[in-house]
Amino acid sequence: MNNSNSDTLAQMNDLVIEPCLEINESEESAARAGFNGLLKDAPRGVSTSIVNGLSQQLIYQINLIFPDALVGCDDLNVDLADAAFAFLQPAAKQGLQKAIQERGVKLVVNSGYRTIAQQMLLYNWRGSNSNPVAPPGRSNHQSGLALDINDRAGWEPFLKRHGWQPLAGDPPHIDYRGAGVRDLRQATIKAFQQLWNKNHPSEYIQDDGLWGAKTESCLNRSPSTGFKKAPWDDKPRILRLTRPLMEGSDVRKLQEKLKAAGFAISVADGVFGPGTDKAVKQFQQQKKLVADGIVGSKTLELMA
């Protein structure tokens, strides 16, 4: 497999182009509704943000396969909807950053990177005779090269100068078609297969990056909040306040330590929200560290 910088979107012939407007409606229609079961049991039509925990593990695992394949974009001048995972390939992010700087206004992103867990939900919920929904691994939102935005017409001239193109017939959708990117779709499936195997050594599946009935069955039986053994167990991630909010067992452990040290954490819910951010900053201040709310090795060390 050639993983150099030569892959382009044009080569991805088997992409399924989905009607993004319709998909966004279902993402926005409801809150998370407290669901924490298996993917296959998720009630139809709730927000795809119910799989945020699992989605974060999948993105982290993809970055273990290809370091920095997907980078967060919540540090740009963007406004993100609840379910919008603003992850892009670095070259696509750079182009977006230039376009935003040139226009000088905030870009509203309704949908960005979509993990195969989110795609599995949309695929499970697809109607019998409505528009196509791609099976996981085949969506144009799975490679970190696509966004759905507001005011596309206004953005078009700025985006076009930096590698981003509107998709005809799909009003909110734009694709990055510039240089320096790779086709990540197989890696997204491989990442899931590796995570599954880490957690189910007795039900091993081939980590070949190919979508099939076995992989589909395993994904449907995966916990929406993420697997017990997370990819960051071996290589800790830097915890901080992001959009969407970071969640997982590492966040819960951090909250428990803060609570034990007397800082105001009402519930150790495993979600790094504004309250946790505030407590981390107070802790850092007390320890005479830079109070930036970013949990790096120094902060962790002093918390132990």
Ligand SMILES: [Zn+2]
């Ligand atoms: Zn789209």
